[in-house]
Amino acid sequence: MSLDTVKHASETPDSEQPWKELGLKEDEYARIREILGRRPTGAELAMYSVMWSEHCSYKSSKVHLKQFGEKTPENDAMLVGIGENAGVVDVGQGYAVTFKVESHNHPSYIEPYQGAATGVGGIVRDILAMGARPVAVVDPLRFGAADHPDTKRVLPGVVAGIGGYGNCLGLPNIGGEVVFDSCYQGNPLVNAGCIGVMKHEDIHLAKASGPGNKVILYGARTGGDGIGGVSVLASETFDDTKPTKRPAVQVGDPFQEKLLIECTLEIFQEKLVAGIQDLGGAGLSCATSELASAGSGGMRVDLEKVHLRDATLSPEEILMSESQERMCAIVEPQHVDRFLEICEKWDVIAVVIGEVTEGERLEIFWHGEQIVDVPPRSVAHEGPTYHRPFARPEWQDALQADDAGKLPRPQDGAELKDQVLKLVSSPNQASKSWITDQYDRFVQGNTVLAQPEDAGMVRIDEETNLGVAMATDGNGRYAKLDPYTGAQLALAEAYRNVAASGAKPLAISDCLNFGSPEDPAVMWQFAEATRGLADGCFQLGTPVTGGNVSLYNQTGEVAIHPTPVVAVLGVIDDVNRRTPIAFAEEGQLLYLLGDTKEEFGGSAWSEVIHQHLGGMPPAVDLDREKLLGEILISGSRDGMIDAAHDLSDGGLVQAVVESCLRGGNGARLVVPEGLDAFTFLFSESAGRAVVAVPRSEELRFTDMCGARGLPATRIGVVDGDAVDVQGEFALSLTELREAHEATIPGLLA
Amino acid sequence: MTARIGVVTFPGTLDDQDALRAARLAGAEPVSLWHRDKDLKQVDAVVLAGGFSYGDYLRAGAISRFSPVMETIIEQAKAGMPVLGICNGFQILTEAHLLPGAMLRNNHLHFICRDQKLRVENAETAWTSDYSAGQEIEVPLKNMDGRYVADERTLDELEAEGRVAFRYLDVNPNGSLRDIAGITNAAGNVVGLMPHPEHAVEPLIGTGKTDGLGFFTSILKKLVNA
């Protein structure tokens, strides 16, 4: 077999290379030749092609993502911003929290179990690489129509994969979403988020500095996972006798990852690393070039030292392999022995594969022969940037003009009742416990709130009861009607959910799921959504700490709804003050906070009753959201509210039903003056929540709302065993519970 | 003087910190034990905590059972040392033949996590004396391989000798024969169950109930009074 060395490449400038098969554009290949002053070797070509891919280089999205940095609000909490593996925020008492959401959409459609499992594995390693102990995971999910046969293949596999991996790592699952819409039929969205906790001084960054420091690869052996594309290099260009088919699917081993976590945390504790990076997409290519690029010097790697699972792998394939459960650390020479000892203790394979050098090049050798000699920045950070054309689609006006307010409304109590039952039993509004019961929410013994609460919450300090909360939200229907507003609504909802749990929202991460950036309409949606999100974060004072972009979620010409998913992280000084959603005691007074308007565009009601999507989404008022958040947080801190539930899709009636079922108590509701029963129950106006106030606190609470200028309307009382909308209809909890809980098992079990 | 309660960490153990916390909250001195060490550090009792030791590969508990620490534990348990196996710990105890029967994949084939009602059937074991016989408690349950099986003769024997220590109430979450959630050996020092009492020891956390604390106070009283 002929090795394509740097020397050989210099001597054979005209040798044909499969740059096209590797997804590079002609001008990109030309640029690589220009950077190197010669043709790239096969290994170099492999590295550039994967690092300059959309997935790794964000070439279509980065001109838009820039806004998150430019519009960053003043926020003292921010410790590490965009650009690292994950952002870090200060949560007080010397603690820092890192969190991030990522997508694993495409792999999960091909192989739902492994795709979702390795999605969890990847995000957990990102968090670990920041120096943090992972403490919880969340999983915002979107599938095709609930009754489509393929959903029965994809959903159970995805859920089992997330559970199978996350449960095995000992990470409580504290939240997420499950949404069904036929637009996701061929493109399910599997987003996964993780939260990690550390002390300020333990923050680690992915950079390689200090010439002479060793590069250690540790974790699983390297196999042929996820290198389907690059095998063209190995097979067609260099050696035709090789197997041409390498698996494009990565298989995860959560047990190995659990060992990797414990081992890495012990290594952190002894302060043995100078820099660290997880191996995710693009494997070693990414880890070595990013570490070297962020550091001060160069790096030399001897690739044959890598422990292999498959001895036939070529050096190009080793560089590209996406085998899971691996990390790369930069370690000062005097710490290497201890580092390897800790790995041995945890049965983790570790090997020194190279060192940081004085130079400025990333140099990779294969049995002594040089196969890579590149400026690392050119691989990792100086990939192409596209200014893709974007244009408001011509159908947008017609869509927005198709006002949901014109849809026929229920005429009497009986019809209202019927529609409420249809709503709470519809797949999107039904209980998701068949899914969430497959996730361990108790492990680690710090879970304060988990599903079906508004936000997940974990205690991070047993002595002081400091805690953090997280909620994730996104509504593709709203974003389709208006991507700018839709993105802000996702932000507002997650913000509101965190505040409703009693925690103060601090910062956000996002996962932007869109169709093909080559379609100007999709690119417009993307541009609008990022602009909306950046403006919204600026106004709310919650910086974007990091996130992920997933493009090409598209079947043929048809893209998914634009689906920006937002995760908001909050902090609570004392988890004892957390607010649950349950209406737990008869006699509690129910107050509706905020203004209710006739807003039905993109609503759950319009979907469930009329299969309609049109009009404008609910209006956003972020100052109002902020005020509502302050009231919810003060109310929880000062013991003025016993329960709170944010109002979002499904409107007031959905929230009341959930809180009643959770608490095992009914509610008597009175339609407030100035509203009709239908709007009262089904409107999806933003900036609202329903709270249960103990009688003894009523005056104090309403005074507070009055003084701060937040509309608070008494709408009823917790009472009986039915949801009773006076003068309209009553539905017993038994009937509601049956309707709410039977749907998902009926479709999937 | 308080008692020392050891909690073993195998590779893949997940609930060791929780079990240590529960022992501490009950007033005992928690001691971490490591799977590669035969030395039990003079503990008075051992908890085998939940998790996926060795990834639950092959069968849950099958690989851990052969670890060095288990050699000592098996020997000492036979000599009367109290041992509590929770979830994966229970699976290890059956694989090690310290308790009869075996654990299989849940009958519905899914991982299940829920607040589970139990009845304490035997309040005379080393780990249950702070409960009363027939008492109903609620603790979290979370597992993939929680279906208890044994042959009819063994089941009859367990029933006859009062060695069914806990039974599922309301819902049998995994198809366990005769609703068995946990059992004890004849001497009452070795107890195993699938649900997780260590997750129900603080009012705010998990289920919000403290029904599981009794396991740890029971053993503490027994050891301190001994």
Place this chain on the structure above:
Amino acid sequence: MARVVVDVMLKPEILDPQGQAVQRALPRLGFAGIADVRQGKRFELEVEGPVDDAALARIHEMAETFLANTVIEDFVVKVES
């Protein structure tokens, strides 16, 4: 190197929900005529050195004490040619 296979199946009297789930799904997928399905495990061992009686005896012991849990499972050891 020689390959020895150990097949491990649940004892007939033990409920096998995995096998049942498969069997129940078959008619829905259009496969009729399968009266029963049992699902078990197959281990493929690559054995160094000769697979003689002594080696087979050791593999038998390994299956009995480790690969199978004989409380619930039966096993068969086979040499693959």
Place this chain on the structure above:
Amino acid sequence: MARVVVDVMLKPEILDPQGQAVQRALPRLGFAGIADVRQGKRFELEVEGPVDDAALARIHEMAETFLANTVIEDFVVKVES
């Protein structure tokens, strides 16, 4: 009734953490000389009617579409005598 066995194994290039865990445990249990272990699934199907070519073709299709996940697994269909 005739028995048809479908053996499903992970493709050789796919990571098999189960098999690896078993293999790593063997030396500790005193079993040397096993170079590799792969763990797969064995399905025993009880087939009604004759196991002729048509029946086998159907079982093959069943294995391909349902019993095995051909993205990551290979399978073999065998008639047991």
